[in-house]
Amino acid sequence: MCVSRKAVHMDRLDDGALKLRTGRSVWQAGTGEPHAHRVREPQALTTDIVIIGAGITGAFLAERFTRMGRRVVLIDRRHPVAGSTAASTALLLWELDAPLLEIEGRLGFEAARTIASVCRRAVMGIGGLINDIGIDADFTLRSSLYLAGDRLDAHDLREERRLREAMEIETRFLDEGDLAQRGFVGEGALISPGAAEADPVKLARGLLGAAVQRGAIVLSSATASIYHADLEGVRVETLEGDSISAGAMVLANGYEMPDFVPAARHELVSTWVLATAPVAASVWSADAVVWEAADPYLYMRATADRRIIAGGEDGEFEDGDAREARTGEKVRTILTKLFARCPALAGLRAEYVWSGVFGATEDSLPMIGRLPGRPSSFAAFGYGGNGITFSAIAADVLAAELEGRTHAGAALFALDRD
Numbered sequence: 277m278c279v280s281r282k283a284v285h286m287d288r289l290d291d292g293a294l295k296l297r298t299g300r301s302v303w304q305a306g307t308g309e310p311h312a313h314r315v316r317e318p319q320a321l322t323t324d325i326v327i328i329g330a331g332i333t334g335a336f337l338a339e340r341f342t343r344m345g346r347r348v349v350l351i352d353r354r355h356p357v358a359g360s361t362a363a364s365t366a367l368l369l370w371e372l373d374a375p376l377l378e379i380e381g382r383l384g385f386e387a388a389r390t391i392a393s394v395c396r397r398a399v400m401g402i403g404g405l406i407n408d409i410g411i412d413a414d415f416t417l418r419s420s421l422y423l424a425g426d427r428l429d430a431h432d433l434r435e436e437r438r439l440r441e442a443m444e445i446e447t448r449f450l451d452e453g454d455l456a457q458r459g460f461v462g463e464g465a466l467i468s469p470g471a472a473e474a475d476p477v478k479l480a481r482g483l484l485g486a487a488v489q490r491g492a493i494v495l496s497s498a499t500a501s502i503y504h505a506d507l508e509g510v511r512v513e514t515l516e517g518d519s520i521s522a523g524a525m526v527l528a529n530g531y532e533m534p535d536f537v538p539a540a541r542h543e544l545v546s547t548w549v550l551a552t553a554p555v556a557a558s559v560w561s562a563d564a565v566v567w568e569a570a571d572p573y574l575y576m577r578a579t580a581d582r583r584i585i586a587g588g589e590d591g592e593f594e595d596g597d598a599r600e601a602r603t604g605e606k607v608r609t610i611l612t613k614l615f616a617r618c619p620a621l622a623g624l625r626a627e628y629v630w631s632g633v634f635g636a637t638e639d640s641l642p643m644i645g646r647l648p649g650r651p652s653s654f655a656a657f658g659y660g661g662n663g664i665t666f667s668a669i670a671a672d673v674l675a676a677e678l679e680g681r682t683h684a685g686a687a688l689f690a691l692d693r694d
Contacts, residue, residue: 298600299630301362302551302583303477318517319495323347325678326512326522328500329529330356332364333656333667335480337526338487339405340671344678348487349520351498351512352529357480360530360663363632365549365585366479367565367577368402368472368664369420370395374640375428375569376439382639387688389443391641394685396445396470398668402479403472405668411482413474414580418565420471423455423462423617425570430464433569437466445470458562459620471565473577476664495520503534507651526674527647527655530635537655538648538691541638546594548606549587550626551579559620560584566617574613583628584621586614599631606631634663642666644673644689655691 325341327334330352341348352359370392372379380388406415424430433449440447450458450465488494495518502513503525510525512518527537560578567575576586589606607629615622635657637643644666647653654677656670669685676683687693 298632299603300628301549301630302579302585302628303364303475304362305628318514318519320519321349321493322521323349323493324522325349325524325526326351326510326520327526327528328352328512329359329527330354330484330494330496331359331361331528331530332357332476332480332483332664333528333530333670335483335487336667336671337528337656337674338492339409339483340675341678342487342490342492344675346678348492349522350484350487350492350494351500351514351518351520352494352496353499355496356484356494357477360632360634361476361480363549363630364476364663365575365577365587366474366476366664367567367575368399368474369565369567369662370399370470370665371420371422372640372662373636375432375436376443377428377432377436379640380439383688385442388439390684391688392440392443392445394669394672395662395665398665398672399470399472401672402474402664402668406474406479406482409482409486411479411486413479413482415472415474415479416580417469418471418473418563418577419467419469421450421458421460421562421564421566422466422468423460423566423568423570424464425568425573427571427573428569433464433466440466440468459560459618460562460566461617461619467564473565473579474664475580479664500529500534503536503653505650505653510652522652524652524654524678527653527657528670530657536647536650537643537657542635542643542657543637544593544633545590545636546592546599546631546633547587547590548599548603548610548631549585549629550607550610551628552584552586552621552624553627554582555584555621555624557582560618568617574610574617576614576618584614584624586610588613593633599633603629603631641693642669642689643691644670645686645691646677648692 324346327350499515504511565577643657673683
């Protein structure tokens with residue numbers, strides 16, 4: 277789309293904020309609630325990049341852009357890291373919600389291999405970044421244990437393994453006996469290295485802290501209400517009276533995207549999670565994050581203090597009150613599935629329970645890149661179950677865009693992809 281130098285796009289965002297999560301996640305234990313926002317004067321700021329959203333995605337972006345020497349302003353309608361990030365379960369998987377067999381069937385072998393490679397590098401890159409900055413985020417490398425389910429049975433998983441091996445991804449098939457030795461019930465599973473786990477709140481705060489030390493400015497509460505964009509840059513105005521002029525804008529506001537974002541392939545999904553009391557090493561000895569080839573799938577992992585996190589039962593989007601009303605039912609279902617998969621955990625109770633909303637796409641790929649028809653405007657949305665992995669990838673993709681380079685995943689993740 278051609279845009280004349282004088283063309284200006286103006287859009288308003290309805291301030292109908294979503295209730296992104298209910299309950300209290302295990303990551304919020306001992307942290308207290310965010311302090312009330314102090315009254316502040318409206319700001320008029322000029323910067324290189326304005327980021328809408330100060331959650332985990334905004335944090336990865338701010339860290340990367342400030343490391344590149346760019347001036348950054350982040351704005352968020354909530355306290356930083358107080359939205360969906362606090363509800364994340366932080367299974368850092370390289371696998372997508374869709375198996376590679378499905379991705380290959382749609383896009384071909386080379387595209388599927390590129391996606392897997394980009395995601396695997398991203399997980400390792402997160403670990404390297406945490407180490408370089410010195411963030412205490414409870415980051416631990418894990419294997420990924422992918423259990424047979426109603427989406428892929430044991431035979432299908434053997435086919436998935438052959439495809440992974442063709443892509444030079446180390447993978448083993450575990451049969452029923454192998455799983456029993458690990459404390460799981462199932463007809464088969466794949467186990468591959470390259471996954472990890474972390475505390476998402478500690479990670480986001482650490483990344484934001486590094487960006488702020490380099491000069492990034494965080495404005496909150498600040499609700500973007502008007503967006504101007506032309507070939508000379510962007511200007512964002514907030515309901516609180518702020519005006520931020522920038523060379524580029526990145527929308528990283530999770531699941532509250534403005535209506536000018538092309539989102540035909542995107543939908544919101546509700547999800548539920550629980551965390552148990554700490555368990556003994558003899559009860560949970562798995563060195564893996566675990567998930568099912570099922571719909572809806574169960575997933576589980578241990579925290580640094582040996583609590584078991586289990587979640588899933590994902591379903592059609594519900595508002596916060598309706599989602600909260602179903603929490604008891606959903607938690608009972610998750611526990612039933614958890615005990616069936618891991619009999620040694622039977623009888624455990626949930627000490628923390630929470631629910632949230634996330635964005636998914638029909639092809640299981642994120643929406644990262646330039647906003648079609650809007651000069652100097654970018655977006656990062658649609659993460660599905662790979663939130664933090666795709667957040668890190670968004671920083672890689674958009675850093676390449678700003679430097680005039682082409683990222684390997686840019687065309688596959690583009691908002692206007694076929």
